[in-house]
Amino acid sequence: MTSRDRIQTLLRSHPGEYLSGEKISHLLHISRAAVWKQVKVLRESGFDIEAKHSLGYRLVAAPDLLDGADIEAGLACRLIGQRVVSLTETDSTNIQARRIAEEGAIEGTVVVADQQNSGRGRLGRSWESPSGVNLYCSILLRPKIPVQQAPQLTFLSAVAVVETLEDVCHLSAEVKWPNDILVNGAKICGLLNEMNAETEQIHFVILGVGVNLNMTASQFPDGLNYPATSALLETGKAVDRLVFLRAFIQRLDLYYSEFLREGFSPIRRRWESLCKLINVQVEVDQGSHRCCGTVVGLDVDGALRLQLNNGKVERILAGDIRPTEKK
Ligand code: BT5
DSSP states (O other): OOHHHHHHHHHHTSTTOOBOHHHHHHHHTOOHHHHHHHHHHHHHTTOEEEEETTTEEEEEEOOOOOOHHHHHTTOOOSSTTSSEEEEEEESOHHHHHHHHHHTTOOTTOEEEEEEESSOBOGGGOBOOOOTTTSEEEEEEEOOOSOGGGTTHHHHHHHHHHHHHHHHHHOOOOEEETTTEEEETTEEEEEEEEEEEEOSSOEEEEEEEEEEOSSOOGGGSOTTOSSOBOOHHHHHSOOOOHHHHHHHHHHHHHHHHHHHHHHOSHHHHHHHHHTBTTBTOEEEEEOSSOEEEEEEEEEOTTSOEEEEETTSOEEEEOSOEEEESSOO
16 A cells, blocks of 8 residues: 555544644654645545644545545455455456456455446346446455356345445345345346356356446436436435445455355345345246246245246246236
């Protein structure tokens, strides 16, 4: 970390407090003149730092940037977030995460971008990713689990996003199989998990997460498949993306450790408790094939268990579901 990043981190970790130039210079082993010089650089890059002769420096406001050092600073994580790659503009964080995974990046590396020019959804669809407003990130995992269990990881990220929306934005969200998070029936988050594996062995899995945090109504294009929303539209309050991302990473790290220790059952139960379509009649669109039935729950591998009208329970591996009755 540079002195500038360390000063920034120090001020951020003492919200509302003054830190004397002497204390900062002592902690960072740099001169007081060097502290002042770096404070000026921080101010030029958008930080509002108050300097009082007798008291020292106090952070009044920080720009809404997703800086790698800020994201990593003081994260209490076992695996996820050990390394953060922060990009201003990129094609897709999933593409970049895949690239660095192939170069040997460590498990838990997080790739985050302010803006994506080719944000990806499932089945070749695209993900709207304007700059400065939302969260676009991809997490690299290298789990030693059978290949068939990899889809279970989608549900870890779904539960972690819902709980972070609750904690940070005070929003009540629901999960929709397989990869959507909805608030008041509108999509606020999409998940895109991609795997690189041989028959028996997973090389890596990329968990792609896109959350609409501060997107305004005019930033949503016409013609989206479903209604869409953002945390700002739902609550009227802007979300600090850094706070949201850090909270999400910490939660995902806890759930990933639990998953490696105890398997899929705990997360499966939590996901089912957040799914409002359990026991609801739905239609499943699988492209060439449609079927109707009642959602029973998740199968051990993350497949949707659907009870058809003839009583038989079918496993749905992919598709889009819509309720056919009022919830
Ligand atoms: C998804 O696909 O929902 C997965 C989206 C994953 C995005 C993240 S961002 C970070 C990482 N890097 C990437 O490149 N991708 C991941 P799907 O279920 O196929 O939904 C895509 C559909 O959602 C589109 O066809 C649109 O109709 C709609 N859509 C596009 N952008 C949206 C947005 N920002 N909010 C809500 N809906 C959107």
